[in-house]
Amino acid sequence: MSEEFMRRAIALALLNVRSGQGGPFAALVVKDGRIIAEGVNSVTVTNDPTAHAEVVAIRAACRALGGFQLDGCELYTSCEPCPMCLGAIYWARPARVFYAATAQDAAAAGFDDAFIYDELKHPPEGRRIPMRQMLSSESLAVFAAWREQSEKKPY
Amino acid sequence: MSEEFMRRAIALALLNVRSGQGGPFAALVVKDGRIIAEGVNSVTVTNDPTAHAEVVAIRAACRALGGFQLDGCELYTSCEPCPMCLGAIYWARPARVFYAATAQDAAAAGFDDAFIYDELKHPPEGRRIPMRQMLSSESLAVFAAWREQSEKKPY
Numbered sequence: 001m002s003e004e005f006m007r008r009a010i011a012l013a014l015l016n017v018r019s020g021q022g023g024p025f026a027a028l029v030v031k032d033g034r035i036i037a038e039g040v041n042s043v044t045v046t047n048d049p050t051a052h053a054e055v056v057a058i059r060a061a062c063r064a065l066g067g068f069q070l071d072g073c074e075l076y077t078s079c080e081p082c083p084m085c086l087g088a089i090y091w092a093r094p095a096r097v098f099y100a101a102t103a104q105d106a107a108a109a110g111f112d113d114a115f116i117y118d119e120l121k122h123p124p125e126g127r128r129i130p131m132r133q134m135l136s137s138e139s140l141a142v143f144a145a146w147r148e149q150s151e152k153k154p155y
Numbered sequence: 156m157s158e159e160f161m162r163r164a165i166a167l168a169l170l171n172v173r174s175g176q177g178g179p180f181a182a183l184v185v186k187d188g189r190i191i192a193e194g195v196n197s198v199t200v201t202n203d204p205t206a207h208a209e210v211v212a213i214r215a216a217c218r219a220l221g222g223f224q225l226d227g228c229e230l231y232t233s234c235e236p237c238p239m240c241l242g243a244i245y246w247a248r249p250a251r252v253f254y255a256a257t258a259q260d261a262a263a264a265g266f267d268d269a270f271i272y273d274e275l276k277h278p279p280e281g282r283r284i285p286m287r288q289m290l291s292s293e294s295l296a297v298f299a300a301w302r303e304q305s306e307k308k309p310y
Contacts, residue, residue, distance in 0.1 A: 006290045013297045017304050024301040044308040047223045049246040050210050059203055068204045078294055080286075083275065084242025089284060090271045091204040091239060097286040099279075100294030109298040110309065116245045120238065120275060124254075129244060131235075131252040135161045139233055139255030142168045143264040146179040149172050153199040154265065 005030055005076045006100055008038075013053070013078040016040040024109065027053040027077035029061035029070060029094070036073070037061035053077060054085035058092045068155055070094040079106050082113040083120060091155075160185055160231045161255055163193075168208070168233040171195040179264065182208040182232035184216035184225060184249070191228070192216035208232060209240035213247045223310060225249040234261050237268040238275060246310075 005028060012026035023041035030036065039056030043049055054077050062068055073094040079101040081089060089097060107114035124131035146152065160183060167181035178196035185191065194211030198204055209232050217223055228249040234256040236244060244252060262269035279286035301307065 001287065001289060003290060007293070010290065010294050010297060013294075014300055017297060017300045017307070020304070020306050023310065024297040043223050043246075043310045047217050047221060048214055049217060049223045049248075049310070050205065050214060050243050052246075055205050059205060062202050062204060066202060068198050068202045078297060080279065080288070082242055082246075083238050084240075084246060086275065087237055087239025087242060087271055088205045090267065090274065091198075091207075091237075093204075094284065097279075097284060098289055099286060100288065100290045101298065102288070102291070105291075105295065105298060109301055112245065116242055117275070119245065120241065120272070124235065124252075129249065129252060131254060132156065133235070133255065133257070134156060134253055135158060135165065135255045136257070136260075138162070139165050139168075140260065142165060142172060142179040142233060143256065143260060145169055145172045146264055149175070151175050152172070155178065155198045155204070 001098060002030070002076075005035065005074075006078075006098060008035070009076045009078045010100060012038060012040055021045055023111070025053040025077070025079050027057040027075060029057050030074045030076065031065075031070075031072060036064045050084065052082065052085050054081050055088050058088055062092065068092070074098065079103075080113070082106070082111075083116045156253060157185070157231075160190065160229075161233075161253060163190070164231045164233045165255060167193060167195055176200055178266070180208040180232070180234050182212040182230060184212050185229045185231065186220075186227060191219045205239065207237065207240050209236050210243050213243055217247065223247070229253065234258075235268070237261070237266075238271045
């Protein structure tokens with residue numbers, strides 16, 4: 001745990017707001033005591049709703065490492081990850097995560113994090129964005145093919 | 156709700172497995188009865204742990220529409236979204252979502268979806284990837300700057 005890295009993340013987030021580039025969030029990935037990637041919220045400048053700071057930093061770190069896993073890495077983020085970013089963290093599998101502001105702080109500033117965390121507790125059909133299942137039996141052929149595929153690369 | 160679109164998503168997922176390009180998942184975004192973007196799981200071929208079918212399709216749809224929101228769009232996905240993709244859906248805000256296989260089906264095929272949904276129920280410090288808060292008071296300056304920024308673009 002390094003206060004220096006978190007101060008850097010907070011400074012990047014502040015710069016992102018003041019420069020008008022995006023939301024008040026930044027993140028960085030550290031490996032062996034060195035920053036290997038940084039990311040700032042770039043949703044509105046890139047027209048990419050998934051371009052949250054953590055996702056941007058994780059993508060950049062994976063490019064830097066030439067892999068799709070962040071083994072032994074630490075993620076520093078200026079704010080507690082939203083559900084999308086938390087999911088991205090679990091798929092990238094860094095060793096640990098440090099955050100500064102909370103999801104409640106983000107909600108107070110007008111961001112949907114807490115709302116989405118709440119939605120996750122409801123069953124798919126009861127969510128504000130309705131989700132309905134269909135053709136479930138036909139879809140199982142895909143997983144059967146996956147099991148039979150001998151050259152697959154698990155992730 | 157269109158069985159034709161879901162069959163297309165399932166076919167793309169099957170093709171993705173059989174061609175060895177990636178995991179058994181595909182998604183597409185429909186607007187006004189027309190497919191505007193498609194995505195397949197591309198994690199291992201692009202070294203991007205966030206390149207799940209839904210994220211790829213959402214990013215492509217936003218590029219096609221020139222915005223960061225999917226107003227009035229429908230998302231068809233061959234499998235119930237993982238927490239990362241569900242979060243991406245909430246940020247992109249399509250009108251509704253249709254899915255075929257369930258998170259349990261994905262788990263049975265070796266994917267972490269159900270595990271991540273379970274992790275979300277634990278407090279940050281009690282998760283398998285430990286998450287610790289630090290410098291919370293320093294981070295609040297970022298949200299204060301956001302509130303004062305007059306030219307911000309909410310998302």
